[in-house]
Amino acid sequence: MMRFLPILFVLLFSVKTSANSHEDFLQCLSHFSEVIYTPKNSSYSTILHSAIGNPRFNTRTVPKPLVIITPRNVSHIQTAITCSEKHGMQIRVRSGGHDYEGLSYLSWMLPFVVIDLFNLRTVTVDASDSTAWVEAGATIGEVYYGIAEKSRTLAFPAGLCPSVGVGGHFSGGGYGMTLRKHGLSLDHIVDAHLIDVNGRILDRNSMGEDLFWAIRGGGGNTFGVVIAWKLSLVQVPPSVTVFEVARNSLEQNVTRLVHRWQYAISKFPREFSFKVYIARANSSDQQGKTAIETKFSSMFLGEVDKLLPMMQKTFPELGLMREDCIEMTWIESVLYFYGFPWNGSLDVLLNRTSRLPSFKGKSDYVKQPMPEIAWEGIWRRMNLVDVRRSQLQLTAYGGIMNEISESSTPFPHRAGTLFQIQYAVVCNGDDDLKASDQWHTNWIRKLYSYMAAYASKNPRGAYVNYRDLDLGVNNLHGTTSYRQASIWGKKYFGNNFDRLVRVKTEVDPTNFFRNEQSVPPYHQYLSNIEGRATYDS
Ligand SMILES: Cc1cc2nc3c(=O)[nH]c(=O)nc-3n(C[C@H](O)[C@H](O)[C@H](O)COP(=O)(O)OP(=O)(O)OC[C@H]3O[C@@H](n4cnc5c(N)ncnc54)[C@H](O)[C@@H]3O)c2cc1C
Ligand SMILES: *[C@@H]1O[C@H](CO)[C@@H](O)[C@H](O)[C@H]1NC(C)=O
Ligand SMILES: *[C@@H]1O[C@H](CO)[C@@H](O)[C@H](O)[C@H]1NC(C)=O
Ligand SMILES: *[C@@H]1O[C@H](CO)[C@@H](O)[C@H](O)[C@H]1NC(C)=O
Ligand SMILES: *[C@@H]1O[C@H](CO)[C@@H](O)[C@H](O)[C@H]1NC(C)=O
Ligand SMILES: *[C@@H]1O[C@H](CO)[C@@H](O)[C@H](O)[C@H]1NC(C)=O
Ligand SMILES: *[C@@H]1O[C@H](CO)[C@@H](O)[C@H](O)[C@H]1NC(C)=O
Numbered sequence: 001m002m003r004f005l006p007i008l009f010v011l012l013f014s015v016k017t018s019a020n021s022h023e024d025f026l027q028c029l030s031h032f033s034e035v036i037y038t039p040k041n042s043s044y045s046t047i048l049h050s051a052i053g054n055p056r057f058n059t060r061t062v063p064k065p066l067v068i069i070t071p072r073n074v075s076h077i078q079t080a081i082t083c084s085e086k087h088g089m090q091i092r093v094r095s096g097g098h099d100y101e102g103l104s105y106l107s108w109m110l111p112f113v114v115i116d117l118f119n120l121r122t123v124t125v126d127a128s129d130s131t132a133w134v135e136a137g138a139t140i141g142e143v144y145y146g147i148a149e150k151s152r153t154l155a156f157p158a159g160l161c162p163s164v165g166v167g168g169h170f171s172g173g174g175y176g177m178t179l180r181k182h183g184l185s186l187d188h189i190v191d192a193h194l195i196d197v198n199g200r201i202l203d204r205n206s207m208g209e210d211l212f213w214a215i216r217g218g219g220g221n222t223f224g225v226v227i228a229w230k231l232s233l234v235q236v237p238p239s240v241t242v243f244e245v246a247r248n249s250l251e252q253n254v255t256r257l258v259h260r261w262q263y264a265i266s267k268f269p270r271e272f273s274f275k276v277y278i279a280r281a282n283s284s285d286q287q288g289k290t291a292i293e294t295k296f297s298s299m300f301l302g303e304v305d306k307l308l309p310m311m312q313k314t315f316p317e318l319g320l321m322r323e324d325c326i327e328m329t330w331i332e333s334v335l336y337f338y339g340f341p342w343n344g345s346l347d348v349l350l351n352r353t354s355r356l357p358s359f360k361g362k363s364d365y366v367k368q369p370m371p372e373i374a375w376e377g378i379w380r381r382m383n384l385v386d387v388r389r390s391q392l393q394l395t396a397y398g399g400i401m402n403e404i405s406e407s408s409t410p411f412p413h414r415a416g417t418l419f420q421i422q423y424a425v426v427c428n429g430d431d432d433l434k435a436s437d438q439w440h441t442n443w444i445r446k447l448y449s450y451m452a453a454y455a456s457k458n459p460r461g462a463y464v465n466y467r468d469l470d471l472g473v474n475n476l477h478g479t480t481s482y483r484q485a486s487i488w489g490k491k492y493f494g495n496n497f498d499r500l501v502r503v504k505t506e507v508d509p510t511n512f513f514r515n516e517q518s519v520p521p522y523h524q525y526l527s528n529i530e531g532r533a534t535y536d537s
Helices: 004-028 030-035 044-049 074-086 140-150 166-172 204-215 254-267 304-314 330-338 346-350 372-382 435-453 482-507 524-536
Strands: 067-069 090-094 112-116 123-126 131-135 189-195 225-232 240-248 272-284 290-300 325-328 359-366 390-396 419-426
Touching (some): 004 030, 004 074, 030 074, 067 074, 074 090, 074 112, 140 166, 140 330, 140 346, 189 204, 204 482, 240 254, 254 272, 254 372, 272 372, 325 330, 372 390, 419 435
Antiparallel strands (some): 189 225, 272 290, 272 390, 359 419
């Protein structure tokens, strides 16, 4: 009973005061009205829709922000934080908008404000000391472009999709086709500028090593607003080798191929990164069963003459041929893996628009090779006639990932991980409550429970950048307990979760920066209620 009284109190209180506080809040922001968009403004909807990575959250019924703020300088963000605190507004920070659950532009707890960082996206590369300062509204495509303007032998390890934002990406991990050689994006961040809950601008020195540790992997919208990252760039050879070969179950035994791939991973040199994409094919086999289509996709930091004998030795079953391979520069490989013509203009990297269908995603880490029968169970599930489009993406781990300790950053999935799985299924998109979407979401949940036997355990690991609210959510009205949050928190952060909670308790004890899956402080329940009462009275 005790537990529920204060919640009621807060609910009643916010209903009573909301109309006034909205006006007061807008008043508080009024001295930079040129970057404030309320729903009355004709640009509001264009700006809101400009970075909705998952159209599942682009429906009429999804709650919309009271205002969108598009800061042009840091003082706009500081004021936005102060005004939001004063008037009991929740903020959502958006960089590239690719959050799988839309948490950078939607909240079910009203009212909320979106701070969209797209005006703050300068990329400054210093090739002479192999570093770059990158503002938090930049996309990884803009980072790649900025590097390529200065050098063709410098690179940065990050994801494949150029429109992903550095704000979210580097706050959760960031990996791509150099994972086994260079690790994650966050392994190469050497400084950052952050605005904390008091509106102060901190750098690595003034924030201290605990907070600097936490913001590199502890998840976005939790410790403050990152305004810029300093990257340490990596060296790549002038020429890399790429290939993407398709294998269809009509012609090949893909079960055997994928099964063997698992055993080959630990033999690959770290210069070699490897993904396998798996989907249902359009065609069917002799028994009338829909075929399974795989794509083996790799990059080798070196020349084809070295790659071929290595493949012959480690994974001859694939039957890789010289004509499957292309030598190119690293920046061309970025275009290649995203499906652009690799010899075309780099300008495509500056396009911030992504066009994905509505989807639901999940992730797993696998530590032991899965038996053939397990893979066949997956094919059976992918073959269910009603699953319109589903995809599995396997990413080989190992290499340098085995050598970085679990606690060196909040990202814990290091030594002992054989590969990562991303599951994705396409939903309808018109209205997320439609029965068919429900069907697809249930389908992926069932696949996930089938996989429990083969995935990592105690806790079952997941990638925070493939955010999945099925793993558990906070109660945004202030009742999240440590125990409740640790259910999803230990999956994303393993043993690092406790240190994240300690840092959070120190830097944001009233839990101002929060969302459905942000690390909460200890005693969040009490402090939040007190905080609320103070603001409102
Ligand atoms: C098409 C697609 C391809 C992808 N490919 C890869 C890949 O190859 N490798 C990989 O590792 N991941 C990949 N991802 C996942 C991606 O890394 C995450 O979705 C990432 O969080 C997106 O960052 P964002 O800035 O675009 O997202 P946003 O939705 O803007 O932000 C994500 C979270 O971070 C918070 N946040 C954003 N900016 C800041 C800031 N400046 N300060 C504090 N908090 C902030 C947001 O509030 C939100 O909680 C992909 C995602 C998609 C949709
Ligand atoms: C930021 O913008 C505001 C006006 O919106 C201006 O008053 C202020 O001087 C600017 N600050 C900087 C550092 O440019
Ligand atoms: C919309 O907001 C922008 C930026 O604040 C402003 O320049 C513009 O005049 C506004 N338009 C309308 C119709 O209110
Ligand atoms: C694929 O190969 C495995 C042995 O590696 C065998 O058990 C299985 O029956 C084969 N499947 C097909 C369809 O040939
Ligand atoms: C499968 O069929 C769909 C619809 O007919 C088509 O759009 C798609 O390109 C096909 N995919 C492949 C790999 O052939
Ligand atoms: C890229 O390569 C293709 C195929 O080799 C060729 O047809 C095209 O002209 C090339 N484009 C450019 C911009 O060089
Ligand atoms: C940017 O990408 C989107 C989505 O793929 C595409 O529709 C649009 O035409 C592209 N814009 C430019 C200028 O190339």
